[in-house]
Amino acid sequence: MTNKMFATVAELAGCVHNGSKLAVPKDLSGVAMQATRELVRRGVRDLHLVCVPTGGIQADILIGSDAVRTLETSAISLGEFGSGPRFAEAIRAGTLMMRDATCPAVYAALQAGEKGIPFIALRGLIGSDVMKHRSDWKVIDNPFAANDPIAVVPAIQPDVCMFHAPLADRSGNVFVGRQRELITMAHASRETLVTVEAITNANLIDDDARAGAVLPAIYVSHIAVAKRGAQPLALGNLYPDDEATLARYAMLSRTSDGFRQFLEEWLSQDLVEA
Amino acid sequence: MSGFSRTELLVAVIARLLRGCNHVAVGASSPIPGSGALLARSLSEGQMRVSVLGSQRNNFFTNGGVELFDLAAEGRIDAFFLGGGQIDGRGNINLVGTGGYPRSEVRWPGSFGSAYMYFLVPRVILFREEHTRRVMVPQVDFVSAPGSSEGVHRPGGPFAMLTALALFYFDRERRRFRLASVHPGHSVEEVRDNTGFEFDCAAIVPETPGPDETILTRIRGPIREEIAEVYPRFAAKLAAPRDPSQPAAPPVV
Known part of the structure; x- marks a missing residue:
């Protein structure tokens, strides 16, 4: 790391420690799937996972990999591809400390967190x-x-939050577009880890048209470039869901053997995909 | 049932239930409610706003995920849709699971925003296509959101319930459903046989009116195109606009 702010995806994922309270966004807001793969590869354990306000394949994979001890969420769902099979299995087995929530309560608790009120x-x-x-x-x-x-x-004050965004600048400002829940989440969290599609030489805060949709660098701990870093999930208008992979996950993860097979395939993929 | 599919009937009924609303919001995984809301908007001649979660074109939110819930608390949403793996006769809904909690034998995704929206949106429409005794139960195993409350700020609650068999209204005084109409091809007996709770029912229950040609043309044309942005697979299944030179497609039921 030549610059403290900028890191590789593996280095960035290394900042999520065993036992951390980790906040992650819902599927449509920019899920850091490549960084999640690094977490699984490293075998992170005992996470208190806070889904803001719901989780999908990311949470299901982390649960299936025995990375989660406490789960706080309003739902776990693979959307059109059904419910989270590893989540349902962990519920049946009683291996999760479950804290069922409702979406606005998660948002409100993070807003309390960002205000520093109890x-x-x-x-x-x-x-x-x-x-x-x-x-x-x-x-x-x-x-x-x-x-x-x-x-x-x-209030929810996560140790760390992690998400994927379209763009950052050299100063560490991150453009999040309409996904303002990412800003709330970062405000409330002690550390914020962001993977991005690209880094621009322009200063994002200098641009009035974009500044209102920017998370300022003061909240950002580390940034790593991860091309198509949300895949197999979509990222805004930049790319759609990889439906084939999501369908394959939904099918394979119904059994623990199938899940392990998916995991092997997924972990063996190169960091940067086409 | 002739000339229209069950999906088209449900979309048309939803549009009728939304008449007079200023702002209708549609949550995740809701292609039929979404289509119904877009149809209602197109029939309102510019009077209705619709926010479809997951849409870019039909979603004006700029304040992140919390905006839907803040709008609801401010009374700026007139109608919303909820479902349930289980629904009981008092309008309680369960989106969490069955067979114990927290170690549920059958676990569903979770309560989403129901434990909040059900309290705050005046016209909540319960939409659940499957109408069986496994869904329509005497008492839900887990109350994601209660059908009614006492001594609590609650401007919202259940207004109607629409299933593949019938339309019910919810009587908030009596805290019970009343059967409003039965869809073409189904009977009151069939509804009773498939419902695990008691409901009010007049001596004569009308048939749910289907969509006329004007409505069908809108559903198969502009509404189908609009909903395709969020639910492409669902839109592909909606009947295509009919070419008058071709025979009518058989109903998809």
């Missing part, structure tokens, strides 16, 4: 079994009005 209130939740099984969520009386019970959830 908890945040939000509507809904009361009377659901989601709430009943979250001993860390409480109901309080609205201190400003009578007869208004309201749910409060503790």
